Amino acid sequence: MAEDRRVRKSKKAIKNAFIQLLKEKNIEYITIQQISDLADVNRGTFYLNYEDKYALLEEMEDEQIEKIKSFADFRKLDINNQNAETFIEDFSEKIIKNVVRHISENLEFYQIIFNLERKSKIEEQIADIVRSNLMHLIGNKEDVFGIPVNYYLSYVIGSMMSMIKYWVSDHEQVSIDEFVQYISTIASTGPLSIMKRLVDEKREK
Known part of the structure; x- marks a missing residue:
């Protein structure tokens, strides 16, 4: 249960970061590192949840x-x-x-x-x-x-x-x-x- 909460929290942070970056630049120029840094998670956490930024957008x-x-x-x-x-x-x-x-x-x-x-x-x-x-x-x-x-x-x-x-x-x-x-x-x-x-x-x- 605690792990599920951590996963939900990480995914929410990633999605919020992605939204903020999309306000500033085209999706083609957004990197996984930028998303991870803004979400305050490591790249490994991102890839545990999403194959790439397009998979993230599709889930949203x-x-x-x-x-x-x-x-x-x-x-x-x-x-x-x-x-x-x-x-x-x-x-x-x-x-x-x-x-x-x-x-x-x-x-x-x-x-x-x-x-x-x-x-x-x-x-x-x-x-x-x-x-x-x-x-x-x-x-x-x-x-x-x-x-x-x-x-x-x-x-x-x-x-x-x-x-x-x-x-x-x-x-x-x-x-x-x-x-x-x-x-x-x-x-x-x-x-x-x-x-x-x-x-x-x-x-x-």
């Missing part, structure tokens, strides 16, 4: 993904006994807000991970979670009201990830509730409907 990403998977699942919502409007409210409150809150609680990590020069594994995994949830609703259909499924998924996933990444890096970041409301409004109303309202407003002036 996997930990975040597992947390998101634990509460980002459409199947936990009672779709059969809801209309579309109440489902959107339920989805926003129980899934989107939980995901955004999780990201907010680990903001420094996500700020760094979304700014890596390469596309992060976690970004791909979040996209897969969104895709899996949508496919649960779509089922075996080849299109969504005339739109081929892959085109529909590409648009929804791309716009969702873009909004999340923008919010994470925004220096004037709005609150979690405001951000969730933005996502819900755009998702339920649609960008073109919003554009139509803007055009109507201009014509009325």
Whole structure:
């Protein structure tokens, strides 16, 4: 038990050190010695836990993904006994807000991970979670009201990830509730409907 605590403490120190170094330089230029020195552990301790810095990054990403998977699942919502409007409210409150809150609680990590020069594994995994949830609703259909499924998924996933990444890096970041409301409004109303309202407003002036 004491050994387990020591291992957890060492791994936590290594991860914290890695995060701090990633804030300062590209992952390619970070050495195991730098991580070990900042974490106050020896190189042997690092290699007892991780094959290299990429294995370390992968474990950190996997930990975040597992947390998101634990509460980002459409199947936990009672779709059969809801209309579309109440489902959107339920989805926003129980899934989107939980995901955004999780990201907010680990903001420094996500700020760094979304700014890596390469596309992060976690970004791909979040996209897969969104895709899996949508496919649960779509089922075996080849299109969504005339739109081929892959085109529909590409648009929804791309716009969702873009909004999340923008919010994470925004220096004037709005609150979690405001951000969730933005996502819900755009998702339920649609960008073109919003554009139509803007055009109507201009014509009325």
